[in-house]
Amino acid sequence: MLSAQERAHVTQVWDLIAGHEAPFGAELLLRLFTVYPSTKTYFKHLGDPLDEVQLLSHGQRVLEAVGVAVRHMDNLRAALSPLADLHAHVLRVDPTNFPLLIQCFQVVLASHLQGEYTVEMQAVWDKFLTALAVVLTEKYR
Amino acid sequence: MVHFTAEEKAAITGLWGKVNVEEAGGEALGRLLVVYPWTQRFFDSFGNLSSPSAIMGNPKVKAHGKKVLTSFGDAVKNMDNLKGAFAKLSELHCDKLHVDPENFRLLGNVMVIILASHFGREFTPELQAAWQKLVAAVATALAHKYH
Numbered sequence: 001m002l003s004a005q006e007r008a009h010v011t012q013v014w015d016l017i018a019g020h021e022a023p024f025g026a027e028l029l030l031r032l033f034t035v036y037p038s039t040k041t042y043f044k045h046l047g048d049p050l051d052e053v054q055l056l057s058h059g060q061r062v063l064e065a066v067g068v069a070v071r072h073m074d075n076l077r078a079a080l081s082p083l084a085d086l087h088a089h090v091l092r093v094d095p096t097n098f099p100l101l102i103q104c105f106q107v108v109l110a111s112h113l114q115g116e117y118t119v120e121m122q123a124v125w126d127k128f129l130t131a132l133a134v135v136l137t138e139k140y141r
Numbered sequence: 142m143v144h145f146t147a148e149e150k151a152a153i154t155g156l157w158g159k160v161n162v163e164e165a166g167g168e169a170l171g172r173l174l175v176v177y178p179w180t181q182r183f184f185d186s187f188g189n190l191s192s193p194s195a196i197m198g199n200p201k202v203k204a205h206g207k208k209v210l211t212s213f214g215d216a217v218k219n220m221d222n223l224k225g226a227f228a229k230l231s232e233l234h235c236d237k238l239h240v241d242p243e244n245f246r247l248l249g250n251v252m253v254i255i256l257a258s259h260f261g262r263e264f265t266p267e268l269q270a271a272w273q274k275l276v277a278a279v280a281t282a283l284a285h286k287y288h
Contacts, residue, residue: 027266034266035273103250107269110257117258119193123176 001131002124007073009124013109014070021067024108025059026052031104039100042093069132076135088139095140098133105129143278145220149271156256156268157217165255166210167203171196173244173251180244209248216279223282231286242284249276 002010017024033040033050040046046054065083072079087093109125110117145153174181175193184190187201196202212230219226234240253272257264 031266031269035270103253103273104269106250106254107257107264110254111261111264114258114261119172119175119197122172122254123193126176 002073002128006124006127009121010070010073010128013113013121013125014067016113017063018067021063022056022060024112025061025063026055027059028062028101028104028108029055029059031107032101035104036097036100039097042091042097066129066132069128073128076131077138080132080135084136084139087136092140095133095137098137099130102126102129102133143223143274143281145271145274149274150220152268152271153220153275154217156260156264156272157214160256160259162210162214163203163207165252165259166206166208168197168206169248169252169255170206170209171199171202172255173248174202176251177247180247183238183240183244210252213252213279216275216282220275220278223278224285227279227282228286231283234283235287242280242287245280245283246277249273249280252276 029043029046030050033043040048043058046058065080068079069076077084106122106126110122113121174184174190174196181190184202184205187199187205189195189199190202215226216223234242250273253269253276256272257269260268
């Protein structure tokens, strides 16, 4: 699904995020909730107003899962199977929310990498994250 | 009708004043064509779109991007009446250009990403929210006259 060059772009960007999963993840979620308030309905456990410690903790969890995906780009389905089960049977996040999260992910990447965020990186990460979302929602029905 | 608060308007116009419309326009359209290659379907007459660098360097892409973003400037000036401001353009995109309105949403999202890359940390979640609201409202206004 991803060419060798595309895979290189994925890891190149990931290397800049690795080690910073918590703050990246927290910013990702904060942007999601600020821009698309209806998404907060899935995260009542993060408190209202948002608890910063919980936000960092959950942000880390989300980004660590992305890290798993990066390490298993050749076999997302197997690597993310437990998470797919979770989303299908427990979380049941409506699939229309994943593009919203992906948009915020792109904004986080762009605002941190700025001029370094090339069009190739944007294209590959959009493709990669979209594929991730497909896998996470594949067992819904 | 979409309502923008005074804070949202200030945030939007404040940022817009610092945008190089010519450069950003070319970049926005170029990135749309690269990230979502199927959008190239509207630009058969633009010449070489065979690679990301060909697209980003294509003079017709840059010129058209500038045109699109200049028009977007009208949105910033008419936030209280987007449907009125874009009525004619809406008819054009439906009747002559035959553009699926989904493309307006895609371009709007790409524009927000470009603003984030230009302004970095200054592009706060609140600024992003105001801009996402604007690009969504413009997309809706552009689709309003479709029939």
